[in-house]
Amino acid sequence: MTSDGPDAKKQKSDDDWRRTSFKIADVNPHLVCALCGGYFRDCHTITECLHSFCQVCILAHLRQNKNSCPRCGVDLGPHPMTAVLHDRQLQAVVDKIFPEFEDIDRQARQARRSLEAPPSAPRARPRAAKTARAPEEEVSFKVEQAPLAAGEEPLPIELLDKPYLKTNGNLKVGQLRKYLARKMRLRSEELELLCDGEELSGEHALRFVKGTVWTKPSELVIQFRRAAGDA
Numbered sequence: 001m002t003s004d005g006p007d008a009k010k011q012k013s014d015d016d017w018r019r020t021s022f023k024i025a026d027v028n029p030h031l032v033c034a035l036c037g038g039y040f041r042d043c044h045t046i047t048e049c050l051h052s053f054c055q056v057c058i059l060a061h062l063r064q065n066k067n068s069c070p071r072c073g074v075d076l077g078p079h080p081m082t083a084v085l086h087d088r089q090l091q092a093v094v095d096k097i098f099p100e101f102e103d104i105d106r107q108a109r110q111a112r113r114s115l116e117a118p119p120s121a122p123r124a125r126p127r128a129a130k131t132a133r134a135p136e137e138e139v140s141f142k143v144e145q146a147p148l149a150a151g152e153e154p155l156p157i158e159l160l161d162k163p164y165l166k167t168n169g170n171l172k173v174g175q176l177r178k179y180l181a182r183k184m185r186l187r188s189e190e191l192e193l194l195c196d197g198e199e200l201s202g203e204h205a206l207r208f209v210k211g212t213v214w215t216k217p218s219e220l221v222i223q224f225r226r227a228a229g230d231a
C-alpha cells in the first residue's frame with residue numbers, strides 16, 4: 001500500500017483537526033450561559049433541573065424575585081438560593097477548553113481586589129455585614145459511596161467525576177439527594193444519604209447536618225447508598 005505517504009499523513013491531520021473542531025462546536029451550547037450568552041464564569045447549577053448559569057447571572061435573576069429556572073421555568077420554591085449548587089465540575093470543563101478565560105478572570109479579580117483594598121489603606125469589612133451573611137454560609141463536603149453490604153452493587157460514582165462539592169449551607173439534604181441521583185441517572189427515591197453512619201432526613205439543611213450530625217473537625221463527608229428495598 002502507498003497510502004502512508006506524506007499526502008495521506010496530511011489528509012489524516014486535516015481529518016483530526018476537523019473532528020476536534022466539530023467536538024468543540026458540539027459541546028459549546030452546554031458551556032454557554034443562557035442569561036449573558038458567554039461561557040460560564042463560576043458556574044452554578046440548579047439542582048432541580050441541572051440547568052447551569054454564571055454565578056452572577058443566576059444570583060441577579062433570583063434576586064429579582066424570579067423563583068424559577070430561567071431556561072425551563074421549574075419552580076424553585078420560596079428559598080431559590082438554596083436550590084443552586086456551585087458546579088466545579090462543569091466550570092473545570094470550561095476552564096480546560098478555554099484556559100485563556102481563566103487567566104483573564106484571575107487578572108480581573110486581582111485588579112478588582114487591588115482597587116478595593118489598596119495595600120496602603122486596607123479597608124476592614126464591617127462586622128455587621130458578616131453576621132447578616134451568616135445564613136448564606138457555604139458548606140464544603142465530600143460525597144462518597146457508603147460501605148457496601150455483601151453482594152451490593154456499587155453506584156456509578158464515576159458519573160459524579162469530582163467528589164468534592166461546595167454549596168449554600170441552606171441546601172436541603174433532599175435537594176442534594178435529587179442532584180446526586182440525577183447525576184448518577186437514578187430516581188431520587190433510589191438513593192439514601194448518610195452522615196457518620198446516620199441516615200439523613202431530606203428536610204435538614206446541610207449546615208444543620210454539619211453542625212449536629214457531623215462532629216469531627218475534618219471536612220464533612222456525606223455518604224450515599226442504594227435505598228433499601230428499592231433494588
Ligand SMILES: [Zn+2]
Nearest residue numbers: 033036054057
Ligand atoms: Zn452568565
Ligand SMILES: [Zn+2]
Nearest residue numbers: 049051069072
Ligand atoms: Zn431549568
